[in-house]
Amino acid sequence: MNIATKGTVGLGAPRPLDVEVRTFKPIKLWAAMGVFFAVLETWVIVTWITSGKAKESTAGRSVEPGWMKFGVTFQEILYCIVALIGCYFFVVRPWRRDKHISLDGMLFLIFALLYWQDPITNYIQPYFGYNADFFNLGSWVTNIPGWISPHGNLLPEPLIASGPIYPGWVFLFIVIANYVMRKAKERYPRLGTFGLVMVCFGFLALSDLVFECIFVRTGYYVYAATWGKDITLFSGHYYQFPLYEPVLWGGVWTVWACLRYFKNDKGQTVAERGVDELRSGAKPRRGLRFLALYGICNGIFMLYNVPMIWVSTQVNNWSTDVQSRPYLTDGMCGPGTTYACPGPGTPIFKPHSIHITPEGKIIVPQGVKLPPLPGHD
DSSP states (O other): OEEEOOOEETTTEEOOOEEEOOOOOHHHHHHHHHHHHHHHHHHHHHHHHHTTOOOOOOTTGGGSOHHHHHHHHHHHHHHHHHHHHHHIIIIIHHHHHHSSOOHHHHHHHHHHHGGGGTTGGGSSSOOEEEOTTSOOOOOSGGGSTTOOSTTGGGSOOOTTTHHHHIIIIIIHHHHHHHHHHHHHHHHOTTOOHHHHHHHHHHHHHHHHHHHHHHHHHTTSEEEOSOSOGGGEETTTSTTOEETHHHHHHHHHHHHHHHHHHOOOTTSOOGGGTTGGGSSSOHHHHHHHHHHHHHHHHHHHHHHHHHHHHHHHTSOOOOOHHHHTOHHHHTTSSSTTSSSOOOOTTSOOOOTTSOEEOTTSOEEOOTTOOOOOOTTOO
């Protein structure tokens, strides 16, 4: 607080003080978070590439059904087209019209950058796998600080399928959800904030249920093991689908949608509040807005990934149907590897640690010493 005394009034009475109150500007906090995630993402991707781990993962491609191979190619083309169309409408056209990037343009680009968090669910042990027939360079996950799950680098991240999905599908449905919220408000004027949020959640959770059931059925990816057979659709099949997924993902999707929908009278999201009070030019302000939005969107994503990491440690045994399909196990565990897939009776393995094969044999890596047996020196 800056206090300036102007002198005295009358017989020694002090004049009122001119006080400049320094108010908290949320944009600074979120921009700082954005810097943190930007440094982390850059470090993970750069070290992944320079370490030589960016190599194609092709396990099981030779035995994949022909119809599934066609589906992989079709999806790669489709999602790229949708993302390019979205880029034009949300980024290029508004930029050409207004000579600067719009809020939706920033969010579109940010959701493309959020892709780095896509495989984090497998942080402790493998929980899901992608189809190895997608174009991929493996995964960057083992360069994430503290990564535990062995062979995480073999996860075939679909670069030209899942990469475009984040801006072309995740963000697009946020825009659609906001449209649904506006229509609900027009139809029911007395609908409050909570009601609007529930409308948004219902729409996005249902959308996730429908689309993800299609994704897993086509072999795009698999939930190899789930937490609770009673709350799993098609349990035991490679296309099994846990019903907590649309709840968790739908919830996080809803938070992103509410970030875009609820703005103040200046058109600012919660992450941008205070930007107009900064003593800087238009371009630095836009840069701070981008960092703030990038920071808060990454933070929201963690609200999904952290619970799902825990869920991955509570799952049933990997489906036999999945383990019989090497193009879905990706060489991370199961037949053809020296690692048993996760399950209630399987310990959580660390890279280069003692582990168990799918046949139950104990593997002791070179240089690792077994602990002494009880009663022995």
